[in-house]
Amino acid sequence: MDANIVLLPGDGIGPEIVVQGKRVLEAIAAKFGHSFTISEHPIGGNAIDDFGDPLPQPTIDACKASQAILLGAVGGPKWDDPTAKTRPEVGLLKIRQELGLFANLRPIQTWDELVDASPIRREIVAGTDILFFRELTGGIYFGDSGRRPHASGEEAYNEMVYSTGEVERVVRLAAKAAQTRRGKLTSVDKANVLEVSRLWRQVADRVVKEEFPDLEYEVVLVDAMAMHLISRPKDFDVVVTGNMFGDILTDAASMLPGSLGLLPSASLGSDGPGLYEPIHGSAPDIAGQNIANPLATILATAMLLRHSLGLEDEAKAIEDVVAATLKAGHRTKDIAGGGAFVSTTEMGDIVVNQLG
């Protein structure tokens, strides 16, 4: 197949890990006879430096003309000034909005070889396999906001909003995914306090009842979910929730496997390109040292092939190679537990060679 793929390396370790993702995509193209046209564009802090804009218009245009996007990470202390005119994260929020990426998929699974690095005890965490669907273009992230005078100084506000349609589409995607997995769907809200959550629950209940009656379905309050993720993570299959709750819960869940460097994510819209990225940040402290773990980015390329290009075999090939790589004992510094480790590029070599 022919496909147009955009790389957005970003800041910090972004460029180092995205280049390993690119090599993997090229290896897959060669092995399976595809033709990927790959181009690179600026986003984040470096784009602020060069163009005064964390998401320059040419980057948006290139993304819109592509089938899929691989992002590294954005941000760093250099652009952290809260009084600055713009910040790297603005680029991230804007690209989600511009491309209508309403569903953020975050698979959380443990790797048996690495599970003893988890803060959670093995008996509780080993075998965890959760797929989160976080709504990504609505809720309090994009509602009305501002400041107004107040007797004590001022008052700031942000409006959390969800519409029927916004809830329907992300719940539907999550429910469909649950059908292909263990058939269980958990919707997380705060319906005992928030009107928004009451609408969310009402719509989720209806969509599941009418369209997915065979799923095992439950609703859980966000505070209880924060507890369950720690005390019984294996009980969950697909979890769907709003933007803010999803931000917090998926980050909490990312601690479970004990290896942040292995977790990819996908952000999807109803059509148009998907955006794929490792969930870890730009790690400016180790940038340029060739020690970052490229495996999350490489696993993100597998998600890209699966979800945006429909190339399941190719995705599986990458995931199998990563699993074999870990089984064989290859480790980057972050997952070496103080033992011997390979560099970023060496880890890329190991994966690419097995795909050759």
Place this chain on the structure above:
Amino acid sequence: MDANIVLLPGDGIGPEIVVQGKRVLEAIAAKFGHSFTISEHPIGGNAIDDFGDPLPQPTIDACKASQAILLGAVGGPKWDDPTAKTRPEVGLLKIRQELGLFANLRPIQTWDELVDASPIRREIVAGTDILFFRELTGGIYFGDSGRRPHASGEEAYNEMVYSTGEVERVVRLAAKAAQTRRGKLTSVDKANVLEVSRLWRQVADRVVKEEFPDLEYEVVLVDAMAMHLISRPKDFDVVVTGNMFGDILTDAASMLPGSLGLLPSASLGSDGPGLYEPIHGSAPDIAGQNIANPLATILATAMLLRHSLGLEDEAKAIEDVVAATLKAGHRTKDIAGGGAFVSTTEMGDIVVNQLG
């Protein structure tokens, strides 16, 4: 001293555990020569059944006329119908508002004897000692809310709001507490996305800089905090945050000690009575079986004596007895790890006898 204390037993196991708290208060009064006038009032589901109101006006009046309130827990499946006219939690939210209880204090500490019941590995969690300050009468819990028409059906909204004054007073309380502890204060927000959080951070930064320059002070994003609580809980001393974030983070943190049955909380206003309660729920499944753990409620009475009555020695006496009780191996069912256990009343006896 003379003091007027209100008991709100509530639903489920509430009455069973509050009566043990009452016995402890009576034992303290006898031992230290105080005179506590103790009265009981309805709240929650039983108040809905009897008075059609989860917080009847006479209960509010009694609370306002008291120095301190000990609450059991509210709620249960009987009152869970989402279409019901009112619900037990409404009583909880209303009493916080009526009494101006803007600061919810939740100490999270591990007990060495019980730490192996924690889902977190001992090396990571043992020695954790965090005091949360959750803002309790503002934020998205009490902002404007409603529904409006939308092309796809309807749209629901909740407004998150904080004013300068609301942030100042809770940060100040938290900072004062940090001065009496290990001198570290962490303020949690989502300032990279929310205007409300940018105001929160601005005010917190100013209050700490001007009034508490000696504190070690840091700001952490809520998603990062959800990770840190799991991966490095020992790094925190006092943590202050808004209502919604506090709800999620304190519940996550409640998993750390491995024994929900031992965690008390206090809700304080600027003057007037404080409200004290165990953080666990009404546990309707075990109500009436005399197996609930009364220790969280008993530890809540210690907080009551300390914060509302200024009786530090008395508070300490209770806490010492609870520590000695655990050290001596007495366990209720929830913390017995499958071994032998004592009943709710027996645990009350054990504590009261040591105070005798």
